[in-house]
Amino acid sequence: MIRAIIVDDEPINISNLRALLMRHCEGIDVVATATGADEAREHIIELKPDVVFLDIEMPGKNGFDLLRSLNDTDFDVVFVTAYDTYGIMAIKFSALDYLLKPINITELKNTVNRIEQSVNTRKQNSRLNNLLNLLDRKSPDESQKIALPTQKETYLVPVKDIVRCESSNNYTTFYLTNGAEHLISKPLYEYDELLSPYGFIRCHQSHLVNKAHVASILNEDSGYLVMNYISQKIPISRQRKSTIKSLFKI
Template identity: 75%
Template sequence: MISAILVDDETLNISNLSALLARHCPGVQIIATATHADEARELIMTMKPDVVFLDIEMPGKNGFELLRSIPDPDFEVIFVTAYDTYGIMAVKFSALDYLLKPINTTELKDAVERAEASVQLKKQNLRLGNLLQLLDKKQPDENEKIALPTLKETYLVPVKDIVRCESSNNYTTFYLANGAEHIISKPLYAYDEMLTPYGFIRCHQSHLVNKAHIVSILNEDSGYLIMQRSDKKVPISKQKKSLIKTLLKL
């Protein structure tokens, strides 16, 4: 059993989420609810929940401002929002869970299961700190870290250390400059959107590369990219060839 606090400025949303948790997530015990950030902060500091279901858009202080006001947050956070825009990219980048209203029960159960696993392992939630750092940045910074959740643990990897990404069905393998490889159970397109602002190029349907790690281009077939510390030739699709030349200023 894990303890939870629900934070949403609309009581109807709190009632709906409470009902969904009671019906589909019996391992969650709701210990308190709050309708604004100041009330939520007091409850979180005194009751020490395992997980907080947090609405992002609220009058006064929003959900992110609430998190900034709590020193060393050690609880899991599942964001609940009606908007798939505000801050969501930073949430995705930090591999944190978010639910769009109206809440899908399957997504809710999956998010709760992940929260339960993290609580049971009593891991410090480094991803939350990563999220708050990302939200404070105005421009993409290659020193920022992206959370890569594998089956065993979550790695926080500097973006600049990623050489390339390769997809296989719904999995993506990250190849790092130090030779490490991490297999993530997410499709490549999810990372394409996140990494493009950091100089990554989708050169092929199955490949995403870091422009900073490109060594040369082979003029074979439709073309191949040679990456640093890699013997593998990364193919360039015919549709992407002109775009690659433009981006690399060739």
């Protein structure tokens, strides 16, 4: 059984989630609940759970404050929240699980399945640290790392080392400065939203490029971006041609 703790300042939310887990997720055993960060911290230290279902917005110390207060985060975290702003962007950036209230049962089941897979192959510590570092920054920083979860391993890659991203249906391939390629089972639009503050440009429906790694612009057809490190030219769609020109002040 996977040992779980639920943390939420609203007892009704705790009861609802607990009931959903009991009804739909047989492999989860809720060993404790807490309505505040300090109480949750005591339970986590004492009971050493496999997963914590954690609300973000709570009076006093919030969910992120709780995580910062722990010396050891050797457990999975699923954020359960209605906080659909920068916090969720940071969580996505770190490839951590979250559930938006009201909880969708299918999404809950999928999350529990991922937890079961993760228990024996812990990648959570570095991903949580990445999340907290990101939240502490006031502005985009290219040294920030993004978590790229492949089928076999989750890679933490500095944003500055990403040359470009290319979509294929619901998959995205990341091309890095060292020649590595990582295939991720997420659509390109999710990374467009995450990476645009770091200077990435959607030059085509299927292509997202790091402006810092553009070597030149070819005037053939509707135009192409030639990238450093990769001897490929990336097409510019006709709809985005004027936007690209204005970005490079052409």
